[in-house]
Amino acid sequence: xxxxxxxxxFPLFLTGxxxxxxxxxxxxxxxxxxxxxxxxxxxxxxxxxxxxxLRETGLVPIPAATAGELxxxxxxxxGGDEILFVSSETGExxxxxxxTLYRVHADPDAVPVVVLTSEAPILHAAFGLDGRIVxxxxxxxxxxxxxxxxxxxxxxxxxxxDVRGFRLSPSRETLTTLHVSDELPVAMGAVMRxxxxxxxxxxxxxxxxxxxxxEMLAAVSDVVFxxxxxxxxxxxxxxxxxxxxxxxxxxxxxxxxxxxxxDDTVSRIADLALGPSFSPDGKxxxxxxxxxxxxxxxxxxxLDRGTSDRLPDTEAASTCFWLAPDRLGLTFEINEDRxxxxxxxxxxxxxxxLMD
Numbered sequence: 001x002x003x004x005x006x007x008x009x010f011p012l013f014l015t016g017x018x019x020x021x022x023x024x025x026x027x028x029x030x031x032x033x034x035x036x037x038x039x040x041x042x043x044x045x046x047x048x049x050x051x052x053x054l055r056e057t058g059l060v061p062i063p064a065a066t067a068g069e070l071x072x073x074x075x076x077x078x079g080g081d082e083i084l085f086v087s088s089e090t091g092e093x094x095x096x097x098x099x100t101l102y103r104v105h106a107d108p109d110a111v112p113v114v115v116l117t118s119e120a121p122i123l124h125a126a127f128g129l130d131g132r133i134v135x136x137x138x139x140x141x142x143x144x145x146x147x148x149x150x151x152x153x154x155x156x157x158x159x160x161x162d163v164r165g166f167r168l169s170p171s172r173e174t175l176t177t178l179h180v181s182d183e184l185p186v187a188m189g190a191v192m193r194x195x196x197x198x199x200x201x202x203x204x205x206x207x208x209x210x211x212x213x214x215e216m217l218a219a220v221s222d223v224v225f226x227x228x229x230x231x232x233x234x235x236x237x238x239x240x241x242x243x244x245x246x247x248x249x250x251x252x253x254x255x256x257x258x259x260x261x262x263d264d265t266v267s268r269i270a271d272l273a274l275g276p277s278f279s280p281d282g283k284x285x286x287x288x289x290x291x292x293x294x295x296x297x298x299x300x301x302x303l304d305r306g307t308s309d310r311l312p313d314t315e316a317a318s319t320c321f322w323l324a325p326d327r328l329g330l331t332f333e334i335n336e337d338r339x340x341x342x343x344x345x346x347x348x349x350x351x352x353x354l355m356d
Contacts, residue, residue, distance in 0.1 A: 019088055020072035020124065021221060022046060023321045024054060024329060024341070024354075026280075027106065028080040031055050032323065033073045034341075035085075042341045042355050044319065044331055045070055051085060053106060054354065064111045065104045074101075075126040078172055081106060084115070084133070086122050101125055101135065103151075115151060123222070126168045128196055134175070136166055142218075146177065148196075164189075165222030169230060170280075172196070176228035176235070180209055180217055187214060191226070191235050191259070204228075204235050205259045205266070212240040213254070223319075225254070229278035229285070234303060235259040236276035236285055253293050258285070258301075269301060269308060281325040288317055298330060300346070311344060313351055329354075 021044050024032035035049030036042055036059075051065035051073070067087035074084045082103050089098040099122035104112040115133060116122070122137045123144065133149045135156075144163040147156045165178040179190045187209035194201040207213075217225060225238045238254040256273035259266045273289040274296075285301040289310075298314035301307070317330045318339065326347050332340040341354045 019045060019070045019221065020074060020086055021223065021319060022049070022070075022072045023319065023331075024323065025073040025076060025083075026323055027076040027083075028078070030324065031080070031106065033076065033083050033085075033106070035067070035071045035073065036061075037337075040355075041338050043338050046337075051083070051104065060108055062104060062106075062108055062110055064109075065102070067102070074124060076106075077127045082127070084125050084127065085112075086125065088121060097121065099137070101133075116149060116156075124166060126166075127172065128168065129172050132196075134166065134168065134196070136163055144180075164217055165226065167228040168196075169232065174232065176204070176232075178222060178226055180214070182209065182214065189213070189217075191228070191237070193228075193232070193261075204261050205237065207237065207239055210240055216240075216254070223277075224274050225276075227276045227278050227285075229282045229303075230280060231282035233260065233262050233282065234278065234285070235261065236278070236287070238274050238276060238287075253290070256287055256289075270299065273299070275319055277321050279322050279325050283325065286320045286322070286328055288320060298328070298344075300328075312349065314344070 022035050024034040026032050032054040034052055035046055036052050037046050037049050048068055049071045051062045053060040069088055069090055071085060071087045074086055076083055082105055085102050087100050099118050101115040101122055102112040103115050104110045118137055120138045124136045126134050128134045135147045135149055136144055139145045146160040146163040147158050149156050162179050162181045163177050164180050167176045173195060175196055176193045181188055189207045189209045190203055191205040192201045193204055227236050237257045240254050253272045255268050256270040257266055258269050270289050272293060273287045276285055276287045278285050283303055287299055288296045289299045290296045295315060298311045298317050298320050299308050300311055318333050319331045321329045323329045328344040330342045334340060343352045343354050
């Protein structure tokens with residue numbers, strides 16, 4: 001049932017589970033970067049694609065930034081002048097076996113530069129402080145390794161092992177990381193916060209890494225299961241019910257838990273939910289919920305009031321992400337290769353197709 005729940009709510013995870021999603025990534029000036037295929041159509045997983053800038057005036061391609069299998073934008077530089085993106089090679093069952101990380105200026109005439117060629121899959125990367133790049137990739141045993149790269153001298157420094165995902169604060173000074181480990185008598189997961197380059201880890205949450213959660217974390221993108229808000233106060237985790245001894249939860253799908261790191265409290269805000277995503281201003285949490293385990297819809301949770309509201313006309317959404325504090329992005333599957341890219345204006349409630 002748990003696999004059925006994932007695949008029905010997120011049909012895209014039937015293929016290429018570990019790959020980075022081709023979500024539009026917003027730059028400091030409000031420009032979005034994303035890949036489109038040769039026909040100019042959008043998909044969360046593309047066989048090949050060309051990098052485009054989506055501005056208020058329309059789409060601007062960067063023709064030289066054409067990547068091979070499953071390209072995805074990962075990050076903008078703090079100044080908004082460069083973009084990090086990844087392209088992955090696939091093996092059996094479309095699992096990633098190698099990746100190449102690029103950087104390119106946000107200019108139509110720019111030519112990408114290879115940052116790192118890796119024989120192991122690159123799960124995520126972001127611009128850090130002092131020109132360093134934070135990189136998360138799998139090691140030979142399939143465990144997540146967090147590293148920092150100094151591109152000037154090409155040196156990689158290992159930071160942590162057993163990392164499944166990370167989020168950088170807007171200041172680029174603080175990392176929040178999702179750790180998983182099965183080496184203890186009881187397999188455990190944890191969310192940690194620390195200052196980049198400083199050994200001062202703070203534990204924000206710990207949870208039992210039960211079998212259903214471990215299987216899904218090993219199979220799908222980490223954005224399905226967790227997020228940390230940019231203010232540093234909140235952490236959202238989608239976990240299977242066996243982590244709670246009391247009260248028992250009669251569900252074979254994941255529940256969504258919200259951790260308040262200031263009050264040191266946790267609450268379950270949804271019985272069946274995935275894909276938590278905090279707004280850039282830290283005021284809202286969006287996620288995809290379901291009442292029957294088969295049809296998903298988008299819910300907006302107000303963090304100040306503690307209330308949740310179902311957004312109308314969002315049934316069968318595949319993923320949700322933020323374009324601005326008052327603009328939510330959604331994807332809807334058209335077929336296995338194409339997705340609708342929709343913007344929701346939270347002030348008016350109106351929906352608009354961005355790729356029309």
